[in-house]
Amino acid sequence: MMRNLVNGAVGGALATAVYSAMLMAADRAGLLEEPPPRRFARVALPGRGSRPRPGESVLSTIAHYAFGSSCGTVLGLLSAGQRVPVPIGTAYGLLVWHFGCRGLAPAIGAYPPLPKDRPGRQATLLAGHLLWGTALVLALNRLRAERAQLTTELAPRLREEVRRPVIPAPEPVSVR
Template sequence: MMRNVVNGAVGGALATAVYSAVLMAGDRAGLIREKPPRRVARTVMSGRSSRPVPGENIVGTIAHYAFGAGCGSVLGLLSAGQRLPAPIGAAYGLVVWYLGHQGLAPAVGAYPPASRDSRGRQAVLVAGHLVWGTSLAIALNRLRIEKMAVGTGQPARDVRRHRTPSPQPVHAF
């Protein structure tokens, strides 16, 4: 069970890196004026100020990866070490988007609920969370204990159960 939680945390952090790339693309396309982790950190640190706060970038980044790892841990625990289809990961990403952007961000005053926010920004955030969830499922599948046999799609045999025969001496003529 603990391995599933740790695998979920690692997978969540890796998926957050991929999600961050989607946010960067949305930022460069002009769809996101300010990245959510920074804005949430500023709001929490300063009591809803719109001015930059010293340390908000690093606090926002750390909090974002911690949140991604925490959400990944939950899916790792729920998966119980079983293989996850990518669509389950994508759906989980949408759940995380909904909770974060309809619940958490509006609750701390960082952003309005998704329904009253910019459509372009929300499109980037939804796409990012779909990518995050899919990346998380892929990472969890790669981190599972049971490995697949190369090229077969079948579980590999446990090498600890099967002994390799000892080498036999070669007899000369």
């Protein structure tokens, strides 16, 4: 169970890195007014205003990775160390998007409710969360415990194969 928890947290952090790269590209392309992690940090910090505050960028990055790792931990625990099909991860990314964009963001005033928000931003965020869920499952499947057990089972056979000569020794020739 602990291994699944750690794998989920690591997988969530890796998937968040992929999602963050997409957010940076979308921000540079002008698809987002402000990346969601920064917007959440601005709403959470005291003294609302339009100007950036000290520590806002660091806080938003830490919070974003903490949230991504937490969500990854949930799927890591639910998977119980088993291989997770990629469509499940994509659907899980959709669930996280729904929770954030339809529930949390409007509730704290970070973004308007979905029908009143810009369609381009929501499409970008949805695509990012689908990517996040897919990356999460790929990471979980790569980190799962079964791989480690398989490696330890194969190790003795591999050592035996390495010890065997590649070129067979010539048979002795009789001298008569």
